[in-house]
Amino acid sequence: MTLRDASDTTGSRTPSPRVILFVAGSERNSRMARENLKRICESDLHDKYQVRIVDVLVDVETALSHNVLLTPCLLIQFPEPAIMIVGNLSDAAAVQDALHSDPETSE
Amino acid sequence: MNDFSSGNGIIQAIPKLKTGNTNLDAVLQGGFPKNRLSLISGGAGTGKTLLTLECVYRKALTGESAVFVTFEENAAVLRENAAALGWNLADLEASGRFFIQAVDTPITVIRSGEFDVQGLLAMLDRRLKTVGATWLAIDAIDMLLRIFDQDVLEREQLGLLCNWLGKREVTTLLTVKAMTSGEKVYPYLDFMADCVLHLDQRMDGEVRTRRLRVNKYRGSGFLSNEYPYVIDSRGVRLVPVSCMALNHVALRDRMSSGIQNLDRLLGGGFFKGSTILFSGPSGVGKTLLASTYARAACRQGERVLYISFEESADSLISGGRNAGLELQSLVEKQLLHIMPIMPESMGTEQHLFHILDAIERYSVEHVVLDAISACRRMGAPKAAFDLLLRLVNHCKTQGIACVFTNQALSTGGHHEISGVGLSSLLDTALVMRYVKARDELQRRLLVFKSRGSAHSNRYHELRITDEGIVISDPRPDTAGDHGSNPVKPTEA
Known part of the structure; x- marks a missing residue:
């Protein structure tokens, strides 16, 4: 798994991944998702993740603006294209794949 | 299925609310069960959305409040379709008695571990409270359910939704795509709902005929035949139910x-x-x-x-x-x-x-x-x-x-x-x-x-x-x- 090239030609580093984790309060799966995401971020030595956490019980409108009704749910806004991962993120490999998928090279 | 349809004392026990469609009220012998869940199933193009929309629209018209959640269409299209039938949703929305919540379900989703419908419930809770709704329509719940991709999970989550709704004072209409044969059906939904309507269309010779039937009505009687209906410029229209010689005017002059x-x-x-x-x-x-x-x-x-x-x-x-x-x-x-x-x-x-x-x-x-x-x-x-x-x-x-x-x-x-x-x-x-x-x-x-x-x-x-x-x-x-x-x- 290689780091993505920057889309521009400046040769600078790829901007760090930007994600939103939608949780439903401290319900079991939501708790697990927070922990799993933390672990995934920490295990990635190259990138510093921009993580935002939205509690749908508190901020319904933000969840709706992203069409999120199932929780927990991780929305990867960057790298593009945006992708949605539902679940408590117990399958770390699936999350890593999604975070580093490169539409240019992957078939 | 209609254990309760015989004439025993239970029949009077269920409070019902008129559907806004006189002929449907006749079939349901009064209307939808109050503060309960009614399921409307049928294949594509059978008029589930229209039937449901008309009901909550008419409720809102007469001063009640309703939330319409759709997983299939966006709000603008829904308003346009309604306007073609002469139903002005925008006015009702402006009055605050009607709220359309359209949700785009993602086409591709990655699954990683367990998840549930908590977000849906939080959304419903917010919308119902804001509008002060006594009616809730959820159109095409199957679009959301398919994300679970496992019958057992879908069933469990629907159970969660049904339980949640059961604790609220709201009359709910839930539509779900169901094929008459093959493909995906949600048999367990019939058990979770109190009232189950099925819409069906078939070709009769060269003419398309549509039929409505009630599969179940918990705690109530209902008319058990299939009833023809059409979809025309006035919406879903059931033919008048034949009840010969009941209200006929006596001949004299x-x-x-x-x-x-x-x-x-x-x-x-x-x-x-x-x-x-x-x-x-x-x-x-x-x-x-x-x-x-x-x-x-x-x-x-x-x-x-x-x-x-x-x-x-x-x-x-x-x-x-x-x-x-x-x-x-x-x-x-x-x-x-x-x-x-x-x-x-x-x-x-x-x-x-x-x-x-x-x-x-x-x-x-x-x-x-x-x-x-x-x-x-x-x-x-x-x-x-x-x-x-x-x-x-x-x-x-x-x-x-x-x-x-x-x-x-x-x-x-x-x-x-x-x-x-x-x-x-x-x-x-x-x-x-x-x-x-x-x-x-x-x-x-x-x-x-x-x-x-x-x-x-x-x-x-x-x-x-x-x-x-x-x-x-x-x-x-x-x-x-x-x-x-x-x-x-x-x-x-």
């Missing part, structure tokens, strides 16, 4: 047939608001008799809808004129409304609504159907009978007279005078035939049946003259006509 001697044969004319049949072979004078009736009614200042399956308005009017019957002025006075229809142009249900709409639009007191024999060209054989039964039923409850003509295939037996098994619905039946008398073909008329009145039981001579239909004076010695041999008319 008489009206003239327009022919003096015929009135005498009938013992004083036709009963007002009755169901009348003129039956006979081609060319014997059925249409003229019906036109004479229409003219007589119009002369009393009453309005007549004349449905012609056989000829155009012009040809009907000129046919009348040739026999001294002036119809044009009645049309101009808007007392007579001639509506020519091609029987093949649509299915029987559409025909029925077409006719019912015209009855309402012109607020007529009389409907002439010339000829019912043409109804058999609309589709399945039973369909013609259903159409007439429902029409007669509607007219009887409104005190509207129905006059049918029927082209009898033979002049033979009278066991089936209407050709579509309608005999028992008729109040009066006149049978016409040809007889060979002397050297000419003559017409004869018999009052075959006239409910509730003494009437002649003989054949009487009928002549078509320049001044309309003339029936010979009833004389005791016309009994000899019985000896005449009926002959078959020459068919064109």
Whole structure:
């Protein structure tokens, strides 16, 4: 798994991944998702993740603006294209794949 | 499934709310169960969304509040579709009593571990509270469910939703796509809902027919047949449920047939608001008799809808004129409304609504159907009978007279005078035939049946003259006509 090239030609580093984790309060799966995401971020030595956490019980409108009704749910806004991962993120490999998928090279 | 539909004490126990659709209320015997979950299932294009939308729309119109959640369409499209039916959702939304929540479900989703519908519940909670909704519609829940991708999970999550709804004072309509055969069905949903409606469409010959049935109604009775419906410019329309002779207006007053001697044969004319049949072979004078009736009614200042399956308005009017019957002025006075229809142009249900709409639009007191024999060209054989039964039923409850003509295939037996098994619905039946008398073909008329009145039981001579239909004076010695041999008319 290689780091993505920057889309521009400046040769600078790829901007760090930007994600939103939608949780439903401290319900079991939501708790697990927070922990799993933390672990995934920490295990990635190259990138510093921009993580935002939205509690749908508190901020319904933000969840709706992203069409999120199932929780927990991780929305990867960057790298593009945006992708949605539902679940408590117990399958770390699936999350890593999604975070580093490169539409240019992957078939 | 309908363990509770038999007449025990439980039937009264369930509070119901009217659906906003009178005919659906009749099928559900009152409406949807209050503060419970009703499920509306059906294939694509069966009108689930429309039926559901109309219900909550009408509720909001009458001052209640509703939230409409859709997983299939965006709000603008929904508003547009509704506007085409004359439903102004935007106004209701502005009033705060109606809220459309459209949710785009992602096409591709990655699954990683367990998840649930907490977000949905949080959204519903917020919307219901903001709007103060007593009604909730969730359209195409299957679009959300498919993300779980496992029957057992879908079932579990639906259970969660149903439980959550059960704790709230909200009447919920949930639609789900279900195929009649194969593919995805949600059998367990039937167990979770209190009331289950199924919509179905199929091809009947070359005509699309749609049917609604109630699969279940917990704690209540319901009408268990399949009910035809159409989707037209007024939304989902169920045909009126036939409940023969329940609210029918009793026949009392008489009206003239327009022919003096015929009135005498009938013992004083036709009963007002009755169901009348003129039956006979081609060319014997059925249409003229019906036109004479229409003219007589119009002369009393009453309005007549004349449905012609056989000829155009012009040809009907000129046919009348040739026999001294002036119809044009009645049309101009808007007392007579001639509506020519091609029987093949649509299915029987559409025909029925077409006719019912015209009855309402012109607020007529009389409907002439010339000829019912043409109804058999609309589709399945039973369909013609259903159409007439429902029409007669509607007219009887409104005190509207129905006059049918029927082209009898033979002049033979009278066991089936209407050709579509309608005999028992008729109040009066006149049978016409040809007889060979002397050297000419003559017409004869018999009052075959006239409910509730003494009437002649003989054949009487009928002549078509320049001044309309003339029936010979009833004389005791016309009994000899019985000896005449009926002959078959020459068919064109």
